[in-house]
Every structure is written in C-alpha cells, then in structure tokens.
Amino acid sequence: MAATQIDKVAVVIPAHNEEQALERALTSAGTAADRLAVDSPGTEAEVVIVLDACTDRSLEVAAGFAARDLRFRVLPVGFHSVGKSRRAGCGVVLESLGGSGAAGIPARRLWLANTDADxxxxxxxxxxxxxxxxxxxxxxxxxxxxxxxxxxxxxxxRWHSRHALAEDHPHVHGANLGVRASAYLAAGGFPGIDRDEDRILVERIRAGGAAIVSTDTTRVLTSGRTSGRAPGGFAAYLLALAQP
Structure with missing residues (x-):
C-alpha cells in the first residue's frame, strides 16, 4: 500500500430520533477530533450530523454542539432512509470541496469516517x-x-460467541467505517437505500481493487437495543439473535 497523508477528515453521523443517545455519540466524536488535533495538528476535522425526519429533541441536541463548536455541522433531511442520510452527509463534505477535491484538497487526501448516533x-x-x-x-x-x-x-x-473481535475480521458496520474520498467516489458512494448501504459500498470498493483493512483497533461501542430506527439494522440482528 502506498502511503498517502490525509489533510481533512469528516465524521458523518446519521440520526433519526436519537435524543437519548445523541449527546454521548457527539461527545465521543468531539473527543476523537480533539485527540486528532493534538497528535496530528495539520489535519482538519469536522462532524456532520444528518438529522433524518427527527421529531424529538435531536435537533436541539445537535444544534447545541454546533453552537459551541464550529467543527460540528447540522444537516436536516427528510429521507426516512439511513442510506440516503449517509450519502447526503458525505455529499455535503464533498460539495464543500468542489465535489472531487477543490479548495486545495484532492479526494485522495480526504477521509470520510462513518458512525451512528447510538x-x-x-x-x-x-x-x-x-x-x-x-x-x-x-x-x-x-x-x-x-x-x-x-x-x-x-x-x-450470545453475541460475543459469534463475533471474534480481532484483526482481519469479516464484519462490515456502518457504525465504524472509514473510507478515502477517492475510493468512495470511484465506488459511486453510499447507495440511497434503507438497509445494507454499508455492505454494498464495501462490495463495490472491494471489486475496484482498493486497499482494505479490517481491524479491532478502532472498536466502537454501540447500543444493544433490540428495537432500532433502521429496518434490518443492527438492532434487528440483535433481536433475531435473542430468539431461542
């Protein structure tokens, strides 16, 4: 793999009625950005919160972060679709750079880090x-x-018995996925669908021959709820796993 420095990283977080979990999610993203600023001061960071058809206090929570920290940006949408939300969040970052790397940052030097609001x-x-x-x-x-x-x-x-947390694991999680913008664009971005948008993106990137690393060194803690916001998402998987 050829070494390539990253000049900017954007964290994209889709949310649908996540007022109870959102503050912790955004706090952790901000802490990760703070750590990056200390250890890699030349790398710019921002956090894009995509609020999809929220009817709870999610907007209030997100707006509070954006008011206190200019690295946070709020994007309200009405898709009712996690795939469209992820795509929109990545899209506004790319548009701010002219789509393919204007403003002095080529797409290969932009990183899109994805996680979830829970x-x-x-x-x-x-x-x-x-x-x-x-x-x-x-x-x-x-x-x-x-x-x-x-x-x-x-x-x-039961979950731990089926998921080895190790290097070179076989899993794909939208809650913990980072991609170089050039590879993201070459694969056509997240598809605007309601489920498995992360898996489809990864399949396209893999088919394109990009360099892929699966690691446990960036482990993310996610909600163990069995009633989720996205159909067929992680909560649905846990619900099925809980059945005798």
Missing part, C-alpha cells in the same frame, strides 16, 4: 483510522461491541 467511538478512533490511511488503506472496517449497559447478559454472551 454509538460511542474511542478517543483514538480518528487518529488510528488516519494512521492506517497514511499507510495506504483506502477503506478501514472497524469492529463494534454492544454496550453492556442496557444489553441482557445472555444476549451479550
């Missing part, structure tokens, strides 16, 4: 992704772990 990223999440990108990775597939708080212990044990 998830908490580790402090070194962005730093580690960009270390892998600097080593040549075009796509980083991170691991996730259900939050033990709020997850029944039997379900948690």
């Amino acid at each position: 998830s908490q990223v580790p402090e070194d999440w962005l730093l580690r992704q960009l270390e892998l990108a600097a080593a040549g990775a075009d796509l980083v597939l991170g691991s996730v772990e259900p939050d033990a708080h709020g997850t029944h212990h039997e379900l948690l044990a």
